[in-house]
Amino acid sequence: MAIKNSTGRRNMTVQKRKTFVLCVMSVAALLLLGGRVGYLMIFCSEHYTALATDLHERERDIKAARGRIIDSTGTVLADNKTVCTISVIHSQIKEPDKVIEMLCRELGLSEEYVRKRVEKYSARERIKSNVDKEIGDRIRNYDMAGVKVDEDYKRYYPYDDLASKVLGFTGGDNQGIIGLEVTYEKYLTGKKGQILTLTDAKGIELDGMGERRKEPQAGKDLYVSLDVNIQRYAAQLAKQAYETKQAAGVSIIVMNVNNGEILAMVDVPEFHLNEPYTLIEEFRLQGEGDNENESTQDLLNQMWRNGCINDTYEPGSTFKIITAAAGLESGAVRLEDNFSCPGFIIVDDRKIRCHKVAGHGAEDFTHAVMNSCNPVFIMVGLRIGVERYYEYFTKFGLKQKTGIDLPGEAGTIMHQLDKIGEVELATISFGQSFQITPVRLMTTVAGLINGGKLVTPHFGVKAANADGTSVDEFVYPVSEGIVSSETTDKLKYVLEQVVENGGGKNGYVEGFRIGGKTATSQTLPRGSGRYIASFLGFAPADDPKIMALAIIDTPQGTYYGGQIAAPVVRQLFENILPYLEEIGYE
């Protein structure tokens, strides 16, 4: 409308001039911007490329809860404790003095230590880890900008030194170091989660940009055959024998004869699972005494050793069960065969003595077993002959490891077949001149008295998620037919006689039928005057279910297996046999 009058015309001229000015200014601005862009592109490209790449998501791991270890009664033997890691992010801190004061007070740290970290310009500075959850929660509740509380898991063993050498423990990254914690690592360990955060060019987390979390996946719980009640009682008996006999060590194993499940495994002295790198008194003293040069690591390794599986020994007379089995199975001897023991026997010009110097006189094989008469076992061994004996040794699994589900099982130390002459055979027949682990001896004897099934001793029963889903049941190899059922029956009978009327009578438990065999062997090298006393017992004698082996290493004073080891198994059985009946153990 304004265009139609003169005033409008004048206005139009003004408008045109304004437009012209605007155009000129725009062109100038464009030129300037272009120049700036050109400048940036040409001269600063490196800087901006780096900045763009650095603006990315940073990942932080969230540890997964490790699976628990749970015994046959449902008791948790290895658990997790929630602990916290406290850190600060410099760029986000608004009131540094308040933060420093609070962290010093809550964490019991010096101001100098905390200030250095709070004032450090870094992405994320850790102040303290392994902080109790309670303290961590309190710190979080202050809600101070730049203070971060992350939750983490730490392995925790509620019974501390119970079954320490079986359970084992975990290292700094929560991975198994020894024991079941190592064997079942792949089930116990979970999958790490992640926190994704946006960071700026300098790697500083940007607050308020939101984090994305990938939740961790907990490991599976491991269910084991150990029974906390039996383990505790066996540990108590072993400690008692260890102290009263001032022994170098005491081991007790309790096993299910028919399937190889281990109900208890004790090897005193045990160590503290919650402080596995602290030497217990015995080893601390050792480090100060004669062996001053031994490194702490060597002493720790010794302290962690499980004598039941990691070490071999000369079994002595408990091994006569194997010679009896080979003799009966091969037909080389019958229970009613008659022998005579004058107190020694001459083999290849070598005089080998019976433990009864005056001799056992006339005795049948049953009584020779009850008397643990060395000359008779030597005669039976010689009747079997080197090659046949070696065949049974092999068939009974004695040359192989048992395959127990613990790391570091030691192998048998045995003569080579072509190195066995009559003297070697004679000594092998009563359990000398070779070495096996306690668990090897036990597993073979179990096979001989359970009808000929060579089982695999084990702890692991199954692994499952905490909610009971995704179950892995473990199956173990069994080889059948290592002896006939007739031989098993004869062995059960004669070994019950040993406890009823022979050298094992201190293993007798009123109201129960017990079979067993004692042993008193020398520690090697021979002639040191140091002995190993042991007793292997099983019940019920006519239908064996449970077997226990007690070994007392280097007892002071009386050292005979029948006198000091048999009573340990008797006390154990007096307690656990009624208990097993009560819980209906099969």
Ligand SMILES: [Zn+2]
């Ligand atoms: Zn004799």
